[in-house]
Amino acid sequence: MVKKSKEIPDISRLRETARQVRLDIVEMLHRANSGHTGGSLSATDILVALFFAQMRLNPQDPCWPVRDRFVLSKGHAAPALYAVLSRLGFFPREELFTLRQFGSSLQGHPDSSCTPGVEVPTGSLGQGLSIANGMALAARLNGNGVRVYALLGDGEIQEGQIWEAAMSAAHYHLDNLTAILDRNRLQIDGHTAEVMSLEPVAQKWEAFGWHTLEVNGHDFPELLDALKDAEKFKGRPTMIIAHTVKGKGVSIFENQVKYHGVAPNKEEYEQALKELQAD
Amino acid sequence: MSAKESTRVEYGKALLQLGEENEDIVALDADLSGSTQTKHFAKAFPDRFFNMGVAEQDMVGTAAGLALGGKIPFASTFAMFATGRAWEQIRQSIAYAKLNVKIVASHGGISVGEDGGSHQAVEDLALMRILPNMVVLVPADGPETRAMVRWAADYQGPVYIRTGRTAFPVIFPEHHRFELGRGQILREGKDVTLAGIGLLVHHCLAAADLLAQEGVSARVLNLSCLKPLDWQLVVDSARRTGALVTAEEHMATGGLGSAVSEVLAEHYPVPLQRVGLRDIFGTSGQAELLLKHYGLMPDDIKRAAHKAMARKDSR
Numbered sequence: 364m365v366k367k368s369k370e371i372p373d374i375s376r377l378r379e380t381a382r383q384v385r386l387d388i389v390e391m392l393h394r395a396n397s398g399h400t401g402g403s404l405s406a407t408d409i410l411v412a413l414f415f416a417q418m419r420l421n422p423q424d425p426c427w428p429v430r431d432r433f434v435l436s437k438g439h440a441a442p443a444l445y446a447v448l449s450r451l452g453f454f455p456r457e458e459l460f461t462l463r464q465f466g467s468s469l470q471g472h473p474d475s476s477c478t479p480g481v482e483v484p485t486g487s488l489g490q491g492l493s494i495a496n497g498m499a500l501a502a503r504l505n506g507n508g509v510r511v512y513a514l515l516g517d518g519e520i521q522e523g524q525i526w527e528a529a530m531s532a533a534h535y536h537l538d539n540l541t542a543i544l545d546r547n548r549l550q551i552d553g554h555t556a557e558v559m560s561l562e563p564v565a566q567k568w569e570a571f572g573w574h575t576l577e578v579n580g581h582d583f584p585e586l587l588d589a590l591k592d593a594e595k596f597k598g599r600p601t602m603i604i605a606h607t608v609k610g611k612g613v614s615i616f617e618n619q620v621k622y623h624g625v626a627p628n629k630e631e632y633e634q635a636l637k638e639l640q641a642d
Numbered sequence: 643m644s645a646k647e648s649t650r651v652e653y654g655k656a657l658l659q660l661g662e663e664n665e666d667i668v669a670l671d672a673d674l675s676g677s678t679q680t681k682h683f684a685k686a687f688p689d690r691f692f693n694m695g696v697a698e699q700d701m702v703g704t705a706a707g708l709a710l711g712g713k714i715p716f717a718s719t720f721a722m723f724a725t726g727r728a729w730e731q732i733r734q735s736i737a738y739a740k741l742n743v744k745i746v747a748s749h750g751g752i753s754v755g756e757d758g759g760s761h762q763a764v765e766d767l768a769l770m771r772i773l774p775n776m777v778v779l780v781p782a783d784g785p786e787t788r789a790m791v792r793w794a795a796d797y798q799g800p801v802y803i804r805t806g807r808t809a810f811p812v813i814f815p816e817h818h819r820f821e822l823g824r825g826q827i828l829r830e831g832k833d834v835t836l837a838g839i840g841l842l843v844h845h846c847l848a849a850a851d852l853l854a855q856e857g858v859s860a861r862v863l864n865l866s867c868l869k870p871l872d873w874q875l876v877v878d879s880a881r882r883t884g885a886l887v888t889a890e891e892h893m894a895t896g897g898l899g900s901a902v903s904e905v906l907a908e909h910y911p912v913p914l915q916r917v918g919l920r921d922i923f924g925t926s927g928q929a930e931l932l933l934k935h936y937g938l939m940p941d942d943i944k945r946a947a948h949k950a951m952a953r954k955d956s957r
Contacts, residue, residue, distance in 0.1 A: 432710070475739060483710060483741075487734040493700045494735055497707020497715075500692065504668070505711060524731070527700035535692070 372416035377583045380450065381411045385612045386639050387446035387459055393632040395463040398471065401609040401622040403443040405547040405580070406514060409605050410440075410447045412586040413512055413543075422452040425479040429507045432482055432498045436491020437516030437545060438472040439624075445469050445478070453480035489522025491515065492542060496532050499540040499600075510594065513542045518550030521559045526571070532600040533572025540600040541593040542573075545580065547609035551623045568602040580605025613638050646809035647784030649840075650748040653805050654679025656791035657716055657746075661687050667795060668708055670694055670717040672701045678718035678748045678805075698728040702745075706735040709742040714795055721747035721763035721804055729769050736800045737773040743801075744794045745770075750780070750804035751891025752919070752936060753841055755929040762924030763804075767839075768896020770802040771869050777801045777822065778869040780890075782843040783812045786866060789820035797822070806891075808929055810841055813864075825872035831861035834947045835879035835886045839865055839898050842889035842917070845933075848940035849889075853947055860947060868898060873905045880910040885950035887915045889943050891933075894918030913953035915946035 384407050392398045414420065418431040435444050442462060449456045454468065461467035468477045472486025482498075485491050495513035502509035519525065532540055544564070552558050561567075568575045574596045578585040586605065593601035609623070610616025613635040616627075627635055660667050661683050668690045675681040675693060684691035694701040698719055705715040717724070724747040725732070736743045747766065754762045770778045779794075779801065781787040787805065794801040813828065828843070829850050838846035843864045850860040861883050865871065880886060886906070888899040899916030906914055919936055933939055 428712075483706065484734065484739045487730060490699075490703050490731055490735050493703025493731075494707040494710070496700075497704040497709070498711050499707070500668075500704065501708045501711020501713050504690065504713065509711075524697075524699040524703065527694075527697035528703065531694055531697065531700055531704065534695075 372587060374583045377411055377415055380415055381408050382639055382642050384411060384443065384446045384450060386636070388442045389613065389627055389632055389635040389639070391442050391446065391459050391462045392626040394460050396626055397463055398442055398626050399439040399624050400616055400626060401549065401619065402437060402516060402545065402547065403440045404611045404613065404616060405607040405609045406437070406440045406443050406545045407611065408581045408583065409514060409543055409545060409586060410443050412583055412590065414447045414451060416587055417590045418512065420451065422480070425453060429509055431509055432495070432511045434483060434491040434495045434498070434511070434513040435473055435485050436513050437488070437519050438485030439516070441471065441473050444473060444481070448478070448480040454478070488516065488519040489524040492525055492528035492532070495540055495542070496528055496535070496537060499537040500535060502539055509539070511540045513540070515542055515544050517544060517546045517548065517555055517561060518558070520544065520561065529568065529571040529573065536598055537600045538597050541590065541603065542600065543603045543605050545607055546604050547607045549609045549618070549620050549623060553620055565604055572599060573602040574599045575602045575604065577604045577606065580607035581611055645812050647812055648809040649781050649784065649787040649805035650679050650807065652784040652787040653746055653791055654682045656788040658682045658686055660792065660795050661690065664714070664795065666712065666714050668692070668713045668715050670701050670705050670715060672696060672698045672719040672723065674719050677720070680716070680718045698723045699731045702728040702731040703735050705743045706739060706741050714742060714744070716744045716746055718746045718748065720761060721750040721766040722761055725763065725766040725769045733773055737775045740775050740799060742798055744803065745801070746791065746803045746805060748805045749807050751806060751840065752924040752932045753806055753808045753891060753929040754924070755807065755932060756926050758926035759923040764891070764893050764919050764924060765896065766804060767868060767890070767892050767898070768900070771896065771901065775800055776869065779803045780839040780866050780868055781805065782840060782864050782866050783810050783814055785812065785814040785816055785818040786820065789818045793820040793822070804840065806841055808841065811844055823867055823870040823872055825863050825865045825867065825875045827861060828864055829860070829862040831859040832883055833859045834951050835861040835863060835883045836889065836943055836947060837863040837865050837876070837879070837886060837898065837902060838889040839868060841891055842938060845938065845940045845943055846889050849943035849947065852940055852944045858947065858951070865898060868901060871901050871905065873909065876902055876905045877910045880906055880912040885913045885954040887917060887943055887946045887950055889917040889938065891938060892918050894920055913950045915950040917943050917946050
């Protein structure tokens, strides 16, 4: 199965996929009894839009040379990426429930050496955009039409290296690169505005030379339009600022700082199942 | 002594030649392409050279991405900034990821001279040696530099090569071949072994001459492949000479001195004296003067050899 970006995406199917992915995420985290709930759920719709409707992929051949590349710079959202990859067929779904266990192919943060479909290890924040830039430069040299996508966390862009990479992507006119910012406004110690202010975030990326778009990160038509816009835009890299809700989809997790790095306990898990199954 | 060659200049030439032979070779620099000598590659292959500006962390990450895209990136800057500023990027994005990135860093050690302690990398070998998957090399002359750079381009995986600012005498033949994990006996001897890397290999050879005048026979090793270290050669030297000296332009901890200590402690304990910086940073001054000030000259190695041999005899 090769995903082609030419197909017209079925929005209701994407929503259903996202619901299934969220169910997998809460089950994985509950069973692992550790991991990052809030940021996995805020990034779910972005990942589903990318992997099910935008990127050129071949789950039967994870190393297909002309696949589009994805870097989960916010490596803490690994459960969301794993759920998406297994649903596409990169590895069996049962493996999801070995998350974070000794000997599992699913490490606490992404590790390309053991998980098919993961391009590069991430988890130490702030490094993914530079890697995506390098991939985009290589794709340009290779002339193979590969596009590169990177998902950044909003707390993550407090790292200085992100802004080094922001400069170099613009300097090298990497229009085959699209970065998406999961702007859920929370980080582990509190609101981003309290911990370390990011605003005006869109103006910052614009000022660094990026074609900058803002969307509702839970609205598939908006996400897909922005991804298409980015693909067509020439001469500059694109930053899609996706406004999201941390913990999206489960009322007790939504906008709660506590669930940044806390897995659902039994009661919370059952509540989450109830809400996601009722959707 | 024969002709002198600078390891960084020879790197620049070797990189240029590799660039002509293999279009997958790309190079990155962090605004020091004149000093690191990547400028020649930059001029010949502008589309395959990426100046990342004064941004070592981004340079290392970009090199990782280029490797993932099938390229063979050589990333260069001063050793201090490559390994110090970007250490965690090297750890996460290159060593942990086992990516095919070559970091060739110039201005290793205190022979950097006038720029002073801020620019003199005396910890880089420790920082790189501690990383799983990383190969750590310190060429002793021009032919060895060219051989290592060529080898690194063929090898699949992360490599760190430290070059120096100053020129060293040439000791290897023009078409020297590099072998991973192998050291060389540059001079045979039976009373003590002097093991060096980089510039200090030459000081070990000079020290062996001084010792010979006193009737002491010194074996001299080039342990330019610091990781993986030729531990069999170290053990063989311990067995045959009974005492060792290590010599490096680096902290006496973490680099060659530590690597050899570890091998001896685990396999064949004999007296060892480490010549290197003793818990102190570098400072400004002419290279030659600094080498004297920090006790890295042939005389210092000779004295260390006597100390090690005295301990051997008193056991």
